[in-house]
Amino acid sequence: MAQQEPAAPVTPSAPDRILEAIERQRATIAALPAEQERVPYLGFFLDSEVYGLPLEQLREVARLTRIRRVPGAPPGVAGLVNLRGEIICALEVRTILGLGARATSESSILVALRGFADPLGLVVDSIADIYAIDTDQIESPPATWPAERAACFVGTVRVPEGLMGLLDLNRLVKL
């Protein structure tokens, strides 16, 4: 947080200087980024690439113990997972994003989502971190990305781990 200037000495006989100090304080607060403009995202890895989804759409994160495939399922659907008695439809994000299929391993993670009609989850490699993203810093996906891939993102943002693609989950789950 930016350090505030020490308040100017005022006296009851100088109301104009009090008003001036209040205005200075307001200007200082206005210069700070508003808290509601920073949106928390969960970052996760697919290979060495980092991706993010809004924390408000996260239900929980669990280790992927067993996944049962379903015959006739679309390629982007990994199968069904029993999450403490609840059946979750696990999406293969890697395939949906065109990264190529890879068998799930013991270290794979299920990111269970909220806000969808069916219980859904994403199969990811590992969790990166939680980031407070300043919405002003979100940029469009790179022009070098194929249109099909770019359509899965609301944008990208630079984080310490690299360029993080911010997933558009509502679109992703329809693919």
Place this chain on the structure above:
Amino acid sequence: MKGASLRGRHGDPVEELDSSAVVTLLLFEAADCLMALPASEVARLLAPGSQQASDEGGASVAWIDLDEYFSGRRSEGPWLRWDRGERCAWLRVGCVVEVLACAIQALAPMPACFRSEGRGGAVGGAGVRGDDVFLLMDPARLADPRNELST
């Protein structure tokens, strides 16, 4: 647990549904999946290789190898005789796993992404067994080469 009443179009009670009701399922493996059928709909079990010994090998009853149906690989497992009212079929599975009593409320409809008109449409729902998941099959939706199962 208190039962819930189902009502017909005119409001008349048609069935008493107990949410704690239990259905007995026959679990089997096929096409690398764990699948289930209501045990009450499984009338017979034929050991591998005994298809020819059956006197029902004619055109009136469908014989469907579920491994081949879903994954293109032929199974060498047993055959189950499925009967539901007038409908019937012989289903070949990889192996029979167990008979499981399952609360109806523990069964879930398939998520929308699995509901299809294709071959996956034969999966009507899913349930849990320990930390595993099984698929509840509806053989009536299997696409018979003759477009419908025997009636």
